[in-house]
Amino acid sequence: MPIKIPKELPAFKVLSNENIFVMNIERAQTQDIRPLKIAILNLMPIKIQAENQLLRYLSNTPIQVEITLLQTKTYTSQNTPIEHLEKFYNYFDEVKNEKFDGLIITGAPVETLKFEDVAYWKELEEIFEWSRENVFSTLHICWGAQAALYYHYNIEKYPLDKKIFGVFSHKVNKINEDLTRGLDDIFYAPHSRHTTTLKEDIEKVKDLDILAESEEAGAFIIATRDKRQVFITGHLEYDRDTLMGEYIRDCSKGMEVAIPKNYFPNDNIDETPLVKWRGSANIVFGNWLNYCIYQNTPFELEKINKLY
Structure with missing residues (x-):
């Protein structure tokens, strides 16, 4: 999906060098189609790295995607140049009157804290609530997923004796679901967290389905x-x-x-890690964009209806 981003954003050069189709704003304006509006609330400490990773998987299909990068106002990243944040990022207050086809909320290195003790928790609660009425589909990642499950469904997270750290095998529970369509019966994905959400807590919520899970890493x-x-x-x-x-x-x-488990060949940190999850990542992000958003989102975004 051609990503509509400024040429100056570091991801533009990175993805272009990987032969991924990115489109500058000037070229996009010559095409008479409505791009999908996707906002990314980037809570990761090294924001440029997270941008590159996510934009890579939102690319290379026939539909334009217009990206809006968001940061929190109540906490400023210490690991990303302030010039980069000022040039490419918006605060929530600047977009809260808009509607979006999709929203991605990333992970964050705050999982050992109680949710309410996180510096930007009140702001995040406001964004969670806003997303119910102003976003067609929201994708939450790692701590972002735990935080959203807690906010929307009161599902707690629990500390682990040992960090789940490495690349783990997963099985597909529902093959015919849109999000898992095309995944192998067994596929791989990285995890890196000190806390977990229990399967039995998720299963108590009738509206939630566990579409894929891991024996070692859980839902x-x-x-x-x-x-x-x-x-x-x-x-x-x-x-x-x-x-x-x-x-x-x-x-x-x-x-x-x-x-990290199942990551370095022979657990030798001097050897190059093997990537086992790239195909699965392409499938899941592509399914989310296509089936969860593009095939169902209103053409007129103001017609997005409120969730539950």
Whole structure:
């Protein structure tokens, strides 16, 4: 899906070099079609890396996607140049009167905190509530998924004895569902978290389905019956070396952290990690854009109806 982004955004050069079709704003304006409006609330600490990862999977199909990058006002990232944030990001207040076909809420390195203790929790609650009436389908990732399940359904997260860290196999529970269409019966995805959401808590909510899960990592793809709310507990968007970077970071802080499971060949950190999840990531993000949004979103965005 050609991404409509400024030429100056670092992702434009990165994705162009990967032969992924990105479109500058000037070219997009010459095409007489309505692009899908997708907002990304980027809560990750290294925002440019997260931008590149997500935009890669929102690309290369025949429909334009217009991206709006969002940051929180109540907390400013310490790991992204302020010039980048000022140039490319909006605050929620600047877009809250708009409607969007889709919204992605990323993970964040705050999972050991209680939700209410997170600096931007009140702002995030406002965004969750706003999304019910102003977004057709919202995709929540890792901590973003846990936070949304807690806000919308009062589903708690629980600390783990050991961090779920590595690349894990998953099985598809519902083959004919739109989000899992085309996935192998067994597929792989990265996880990196200290907390989990229990399957039995999710199953108590009649409107939620667990579409894919892992014996080691638990429920993975969760969605409402109408796919207006999607929750992914891992990181399909991660690059080859993202887990390696997290491992090196944690080791440098003196933390006790195990080598990511099923990631380095022979568990040798000097060997190049093998990517086992790229095909699955393309399928899931593509399914979300096509079946959950494009095939169902109103052409006139003001006609988006309120959720429950």
